[in-house]
Each structure stands twice: as structure tokens, then as C-alpha cells.
Amino acid sequence: MKLYNTSSKQVETISSLSNDSKIGVYACGPTVYDYAHIGHMRKYTMDDVLVRTLEKTGWQVNHVMNITDVGHLVSDGDTGEDKMEKGARKTGKTVWEVAQHFEEDFWQKLDRMEVRRPDTAPRATDHIAEQIAQVQALEKNGFTYEIPGDGIYFDTSQDPHYGELARLQLEEQKEGARIGVTEGKRNPADFALWKFSPTDQQRAMEWDSPWGKGFPGWHIECSAMSMCYLGEQFEIHTGGIDHIPVHHTNEIAQAENATGKRPFVQYWVHHNFLLVDGQKMSKSLENFYTLDDVEERGFSPMALKMLFLSANYRDELNFTWESLAAMQKGYEKLQRKAQQLLEQSAYESWEDVPEVGAVTLSAELQKIYDDFVYQMTNDLKTPQALATVWKLTKCKDVQAIVLLKEMFEFLFSPYNKTVYADWTVKLCSGSPRTLINENVFFFF
Ligand code: AMP
Ligand code: ZN
Numbered sequence: 067m068k069l070y071n072t073s074s075k076q077v078e079t080i081s082s083l084s085n086d087s088k089i090g091v092y093a094c095g096p097t098v099y100d101y102a103h104i105g106h107m108r109k110y111t112m113d114d115v116l117v118r119t120l121e122k123t124g125w126q127v128n129h130v131m132n133i134t135d136v137g138h139l140v141s142d143g144d145t146g147e148d149k150m151e152k153g154a155r156k157t158g159k160t161v162w163e164v165a166q167h168f169e170e171d172f173w174q175k176l177d178r179m180e181v182r183r184p185d186t187a188p189r190a191t192d193h194i195a196e197q198i199a200q201v202q203a204l205e206k207n208g209f210t211y212e213i214p215g216d217g218i219y220f221d222t223s224q225d226p227h228y229g230e231l232a233r234l235q236l237e238e239q240k241e242g243a244r245i246g247v248t249e250g251k252r253n254p255a256d257f258a259l260w261k262f263s264p265t266d267q268q269r270a271m272e273w274d275s276p277w278g279k280g281f282p283g284w285h286i287e288c289s290a291m292s293m294c295y296l297g298e299q300f301e302i303h304t305g306g307i308d309h310i311p312v313h314h315t316n317e318i319a320q321a322e323n324a325t326g327k328r329p330f331v332q333y334w335v336h337h338n339f340l341l342v343d344g345q346k347m348s349k350s351l352e353n354f355y356t357l358d359d360v361e362e363r364g365f366s367p368m369a370l371k372m373l374f375l376s377a378n379y380r381d382e383l384n385f386t387w388e389s390l391a392a393m394q395k396g397y398e399k400l401q402r403k404a405q406q407l408l409e410q411s412a413y414e415s416w417e418d419v420p421e422v423g424a425v426t427l428s429a430e431l432q433k434i435y436d437d438f439v440y441q442m443t444n445d446l447k448t449p450q451a452l453a454t455v456w457k458l459t460k461c462k463d464v465q466a467i468v469l470l471k472e473m474f475e476f477l478f479s480p481y482n483k484t485v486y487a488d489w490t491v492k493l494c495s496g497s498p499r500t501l502i503n504e505n506v507f508f509f510f
Contacts (some may be wrong), residue, residue, distance in 0.1 A: 067123045070380060072310060072334040073231055079444050080333065083301055087124040090296035091117060093184065094305040094313065095286060097134040098151030098168035102175055103354035104338040104370060104385065105347035111371055112337055112379040113304050114181040118476060119442050129204035130295045131184040134193050135165040136271045138284045143460040144248055144258040151270055161270040175357050178367045180480050186295050187505045189394045190287040194273045197282040197290045198410050203324035210259060217261040218277055224255050227321050231334060232311040257316050258283035285316035293321065307338055341384045368478055369394035375477060376447040403459035404474060407467040419471045428463050
């Protein structure tokens with residue numbers, strides 16, 4: 067399996083750090099303060115495609131996705147309102163109700179997209195102790211300083227590797243959007259690890275810490291929780307391309323300087339955006355559609371999935387209703403072709419069609435299948451993989467149904483991911499309220 071690694075800027079062959087078949091995948095999850103839009107769906111659909119492909123090629127995957135329910139401020143710097151408090155103000159609910167409501171809505175949307183839920187979905191608010199411990203480790207190692215009345219900050223000038231992922235230059239750091247206006251920062255790129263609660267008002271979410279009452283900075287949750295479930299160093303970390311210069315750059319700085327181990331992550335996988343009229347689909351631009359909008363207009367979530375698959379995850383994809391309509395037609399045509407092939411075959415039903423491997427394939431079919439696998443395992447070339455599915459529908463050989471079933475189900479069907487009970491590292495004492503396993507919530 068090959069993937070483009072943002073870190074090396076090269077397509078690399080994946081290998082396991084433990085030299086066995088286990089691969090840890092950490093995906094930056096949603097901030098649950100509002101409804102997810104279909105831009106978010108693109109990212110999580112393609113994460114699922116990645117996990118499926120890894121599993122198909124024999125890796126045992128532990129897929130961890132965090133839920134950000136505190137600490138993500140409106141600006142990507144360290145200023146502005148907490149998004150959760152903003153959500154609470156907008157809906158008239160408590161922050162806890164907001165988090166629960168939008169998290170549940172998010173899972174349901176993934177279900178509708180036939181995107182499998184991750185194996186573990188830790189929430190930031192359940193892992194405050196781990197985040198504090200990581201800040202303490204950074205403090206002990208000499209990477210922090212305090213801005214009185216504001217918070218504990220990471221001193222980027224202490225880390226010679228800071229910004230390598232994004233190839234950040236000092237000049238860019240001076241000019242970049244990430245530079246907050248926070249007074250007292252020693253360097254423009256420095257960022258908050260722990261923010262103090264204001265003295266004149268009580269925050270809806272705040273915790274005691276060695277530095278006083280407050281709440282974690284946004285980036286610390288991901289380095290703390292990924293280590294907790296996947297170890298201090300692990301294989302794959304995913305996120306949108308917007309996370310490269312700030313969130314992931316800061317995660318690396320936190321993790322590597324807390325543990326002294328490099329690299330924190332072997333392969334950085336970044337998804338490009340879903341656009342509308344050439345601009346990123348986003349809440350702030352108010353140019354977004356949700357899955358409800360898609361279904362209300364009579365489209366199937368599978369047509370949306372097909373639209374996502376029609377572009378490589380590293381490329382921008384411009385959303386239009388026309389392109390979605392074309393995908394709906396394409397998806398329906400694919401279903402009809404599959405039905406026709408089934409009728410021509412000796413199999414009674416879809417379930418009777420054997421798996422690839424159980425039948426001998428003609429050279430032509432074998433070539434099509436090999437091409438499909440090649441495309442998927444070469445940096446998830448989903449448009450080319452879809453093209454092989456179309457090739458099958460034109461094939462005269464009735465055994466084509468065997469491949470069609472396999473490939474169609476691989477891309478579109480609900481997916482029973484294998485859960486490896488012995489996998490979880492769990493280096494922390496955090497007790498997640500939700501461990502997600504086989505689409506069932508377990509409450510602890
Ligand atoms: P957020 O909740 O805003 O942090 O976003 C969660 C994830 O969705 C991040 O990895 C973002 O990069 C990604 N994301 C947000 N907007 C889009 C978009 N328009 N297209 C693709 N991914 C997006
Ligand atoms: Zn993250």
C-alpha cells in the first residue's frame with residue numbers, strides 16, 4: 067500500500083512500526099458545535115476508504131478519531147470565543163447538550179454515508195488529565211512559558227524542527243494567518259497549551275490544573291489522545307490540508323518535545339477540500355450544504371459518495387448540483403448493470419455470488435481486478451478504480467459479476483470492519499464515555 071506522505075512530499079510504501087501487521091490511524095475529528103457539512107463528509111468518507119484499503123491489503127487497523135468538544139477557538143490562533151460556547155449561545159442549550167447533539171448527528175451522517183465509525187472515538191473533555199500531563203512534560207523539558215492572565219504557551223524557538231511538516235519559513239511565520247495578536251508571545255508561531263479562565267466570568271467548561279482554572283488549547287488534545295490510544299509514535303495521521311501549517315505542526319511540536327521521540331507520526335495524509343464556486347465549503351463562508359440538503363433534493367448519499375470517489379483525495383473537488391445529478395444517474399446505472407449481469411449469471415441472488423478467490427477468473431477479468439487493486443493501493447486513485455468498475459459492466463464474461471460485487475461492495479456498502487480486541491495500546495487513564503465498536507455505543 068502506497069500513500070503520499072506530506073512529511074516527505076513523496077509517495078511511500080506503508081510499513082508498520084512494530085514490524086507486524088498492525089497500523090494505527092489517527093484522524094482529526096469534528097468540532098461538535100454545529101452540523102457537519104458535506105465538505106466534512108468528503109474527508110471522513112475518504113478516511114474510511116483509506117482504512118478499508120489498508121484492511122484489504124492485510125493490515126490490522128486501529129482507527130482512532132477524536133471528538134473536539136472543548137478548546138477550539140473561533141480563530142485558529144489563540145483568540146476568540148470557544149466554538150462550543152458559541153454553539154451553546156446560538157442554540158440556547160448547554161455546551162454539554164450541544165456536544166452530545168452534534169456528535170450524535172455526526173455519527174448518524176457517517177452511517178447514512180455507509181462510512182464505518184472508527185474503533186475508538188475519544189472526546190477531548192474525557193482526557194483533560196492526559197492533556198495536562200503532556201503540558202507538564204513540555205514544561206519539564208523547557209518548552210513552555212506563561213503569559214500572565216492568558217495561558218501557558220509553547221515556545222517554538224526552542225524546537226529546531228518546528229514547522230518542518232509545512233516547510234514553514236521564519237518569514238512565513240511572521241506573515242501567516244496563524245499569527246495571533248496575543249500580547250506577550252515570544253515568537254509569532256507560539257501557541258497556547260493551556261488557557262486560563264477569565265477572572266471576571268465563569269466558563270461553561272473549565273478544569274483545575276497546576277496553573278489554575280482553565281481549559282486546554284486546541285492542539286494538545288490530538289497529541290495527547292493519539293498517544294494514549296496508538297502509542298508515542300504511530301503510523302498514519304490524517305486531516306484536512308488546512309491542518310498542515312497550524313494544527314498538525316503544533317501537534318508534532320507537542321508530541322516530539324514531550325517524549326523526545328521523533329518522528330511522532332510516520333505518514334501524514336492530508337485531504338483536499340470540497341469547494342463551492344471555487345471556494346472552500348465552510349461554515350464561515352456560509353456556502354455549505356449538509357447531507358440533509360442532499361437527501362431533500364432527492365439524491366442518495368451513495369451518489370454523493372460516488373462524487374467523492376470521482377476525485378483523488380489530494381485534489382480539490384468542486385461541488386455542483388449538476389455533478390451530483392450526474393453521479394446519481396451513474397450510480398443507478400451501475401446498479402442496473404449489476405442486476406443485468408446477475409440475471410445473466412447462474413446465481414440466484416446477490417448473496418449467492420461467490421467471493422473473488424473462490425472462483426477462477428479469465429485473464430481479462432483478472433487483469434481488471436488487478437488494475438482495481440493497483441489503483442486503490444497506489445495512493446487511493448479512486449477515479450481510476452471507478453473506471454475499472456465501469457469496464458466490468460461492459461464485459462461479456464458472466465463471471466464479471468463476481469468482481470463487480472466485490473468492487474461495488476468495497477466502495478459503497480456498509481462495512482464490517484474487523485475489530486482487533488488486543489490492539490488498543492491505551493497508555494492513559496482517560497475513561498472515554500464512548501468507545502465505538504460495531505456501530506454500538508458503550509457507556510463507561
Ligand atoms: P473542523 O470540524 O472544522 O475542524 O473540520 C473537521 C475536518 O473536516 C478537518 O480535517 C477539516 O480539514 C475538514 N474539512 C472542513 N471543511 C472541509 C471541506 N470543505 N472539504 C473537505 N474537508 C473539510
Ligand atoms: Zn487534530
